[in-house]
Amino acid sequence: MQNKPSLEIIRGLLFTYDIENTDDLEREALISSKNINNEKELIELFNKLTKPEFLNHPKPEQDWFIDSIEYFLTINDNFDAVFKKMATYFSEDVADQRAFMQTLLNSLKHYTDNP
Template identity: 75%
Template sequence: MKRKPSMSIIRGLLFTYDIENTDDPERERLIASKNINNEKELIELFDELTKPEFLSYTKSEQEWFIESIEHYLAIDDNFDAAFKTMATYFSEPVTNQQAFMRVLLECLKQYNGTHKSQK
């Protein structure tokens, strides 16, 4: 059964980077040390922090994350609903939220094993 795209699940995946998630000073330092507007550093951050969490979800849930991001990119959403509702440990604001989400999407596809284009 196919699930509807959800911005709230995307926000949930990004909770790792939210100030409300305050249980790990080492993680907080790592997040703050990366230039999240630099694709290489962003990928390093996702590999370190997002990958383990993402892989803890079922394949069906992983596909829901991927399909949700794909959907919102396809309709040219600006992702304000995800970014404007959270304060992060990022040392600077995300300058291009769609680019951030495209990098996240490619990383998720790689983690999921669906990196090849499947449409």
């Protein structure tokens, strides 16, 4: 059975960046040091922090993350339901939430192809 697309699971994947996740000062410093509106720096951050978290999930859950992001991009969702409920360590606001999610999607697909 395939899971329905979910903004909640996307937000769960991004919990690494949430201020409620407060157990690692080095991680917090790394997150706040990156310009998350710069695609190259965002990819570096995803490679360092999101990749290991993502690859710890079983393949069906990995597919659910990817399918969910693809679905919400396809219906032109603005991802406010993800970002408005999350306070992050990012040093600035995400300027283009859809571009952020597209970069995340591309990264996740890369991780499944090149674990």
